[in-house]
Amino acid sequence: xxxxxxxxxxxxxxxxxxxxxxxxxxxxxxxxxxxxxxxxxxxxxxxxxxxxxxxxxxxxxxxxxxxxxxxxxxxxxxxxxxxxxxxxxxxxxxxxxxxxxxxxxxxxxxxxxxxxxxxxxxxxxxxxxxxxxxxxxxxxxxxxxxxxxxxxxxxxxxxxxxxxxxxxxxxxxxxxxxxxxxxxxxxxxxxxxxxxxxxxxxxxxxxxxxxxxxxxxxxxxxxxxxxxxxxxxxxxxxxxxxxxxxxxxxxxxxxxxxxxxxxxxxxxxxxxxxxxxxxxxxxxxxxxx
Numbered sequence: 001x002x003x004x005x006x007x008x009x010x011x012x013x014x015x016x017x018x019x020x021x022x023x024x025x026x027x028x029x030x031x032x033x034x035x036x037x038x039x040x041x042x043x044x045x046x047x048x049x050x051x052x053x054x055x056x057x058x059x060x061x062x063x064x065x066x067x068x069x070x071x072x073x074x075x076x077x078x079x080x081x082x083x084x085x086x087x088x089x090x091x092x093x094x095x096x097x098x099x100x101x102x103x104x105x106x107x108x109x110x111x112x113x114x115x116x117x118x119x120x121x122x123x124x125x126x127x128x129x130x131x132x133x134x135x136x137x138x139x140x141x142x143x144x145x146x147x148x149x150x151x152x153x154x155x156x157x158x159x160x161x162x163x164x165x166x167x168x169x170x171x172x173x174x175x176x177x178x179x180x181x182x183x184x185x186x187x188x189x190x191x192x193x194x195x196x197x198x199x200x201x202x203x204x205x206x207x208x209x210x211x212x213x214x215x216x217x218x219x220x221x222x223x224x225x226x227x228x229x230x231x232x233x234x235x236x237x238x239x240x241x242x243x244x245x246x247x248x249x250x251x252x253x254x255x256x257x258x259x260x261x262x263x264x265x266x267x268x269x270x271x272x273x274x275x276x277x278x279x280x281x282x283x284x285x286x287x288x289x
Contacts, residue, residue: 007048012074014041015053019071020142022060075143076273083275093121097279100129100136100148103192105266107222108241109149109165117283124279134195140269146280151197152267164287165266167239169201170254172225174232179255186214188234190225193218197264202237205261226251239264 017027017038024035031038046053053067063071085095101110106128114126129145136148141158154161173179189206191199199218206213217234219225225236230251237257243249256262268284270277 008044009077011041011045011048012070012077014038015045015067015070016074016078018042018054018061019063019067019074020144022062024061078143079271079274093278093282094123095279096125096127096146097277097283098127098129098144098146099280099283100131100139100145102133102136102149102151102197102266103130103220103222104198104239104242105149105165106130108239108245109266113283113286116286120286121279121282126279132193132195132199133197137269140271143271146274146277147268147270147283150267150269151201152265154197154267154269156269158272159269160272162268162270162284163265164268165241167241167264167266169198169237169257169262169264170240170243171205171257172229172236172238172243172252172254174229174235175251175253177232177235177253179253182211182235183209186212188215188217189213190217190219190228190234190236192225193220198237198239201261201264205237205257208258208261222246223248 014027014031017030018024021027021030024038027038028035042053049066049070051066052064053070054061055064056062110128114128117124117126129139131139133148133150133154136145136150137154137156137159139145140148141156149164151167152161152163171179187206189199189202191202193199215234217228219228222238222242225238226246226248228234229236230248238254240254243254268287270280
């Protein structure tokens with residue numbers, strides 16, 4: 001028997017979990033087993049491959065160079081297993097759809113669309129998670145998400161980046177602040193955490209205006225950003241589609257900015273090698289409609 005035929009593909013599940021989580025305990029939670037079981041499976045895989053796949057750095061496990069080379073093959077095998085599973089299901093409109101979205105897009109664009117999706121595919125288990133664009137891209141690349149709605153423009157050699165909606169970003173100000181006098185004193189920038197496309201636009205806009213930045217505050221929710229701006233804590237950048245419908249918009253004021261920073265596109269990103277995914281294809285059809 002050739003050496004590669006002795007490799008147990010099941011062990012790659014444990015390798016992927018540790019690579020994604022960075023620790024045995026977190027990988028055990030993901031795999032629903034104890035850390036010692038994960039450790040034993042890793043040792044077995046390293047023995048079969050005759051090479052170290054991880055090195056310890058403090059409390060974390062870091063993938064070695066050999067592990068980095070193995071990672072895309074393990075992810076591809078995981079995707080093949082998912083495709084094989086879906087191919088033999090009685091109903092293609094079943095299974096899981098793991099979708100990631102920017103917080104603002106989830107609040108404004110998705111509610112009616114997901115209701116229509118549920119009407120068409122009621123047996124699909126939809127898992128919606130929100131976060132900054134950068135984190136969503138990482139989730140799609142790692143295989144944790146089937147698709148992600150991010151701010152664009154954006155390109156990546158491993159991803160299809162499909163334009164879905166056009167957005168206009170607006171400068172959001174406290175109710176009594178004069179938007180023409182922002183340069184007169186340092187300003188605090190309020191937005192979503194690092195990796196958010198809109199936050200990056202806000203930073204670029206501040207540089208273009210020559211603003212002095214006193215501080216940067218990050219919030220995980222739209223309401224927290226509204227409340228902070230309404231209280232006079234700082235300024236932010238949010239899409240007009242959100243401002244036109246949000247119940248707390250009367251607490252702030254907003255104005256347009258130059259199109260080169262205000263005009264943006266929401267993209268659906270998905271892996272090019274992920275193969276057919278009928279629920280995601282249906283969702284894309286509804287988005288474009």
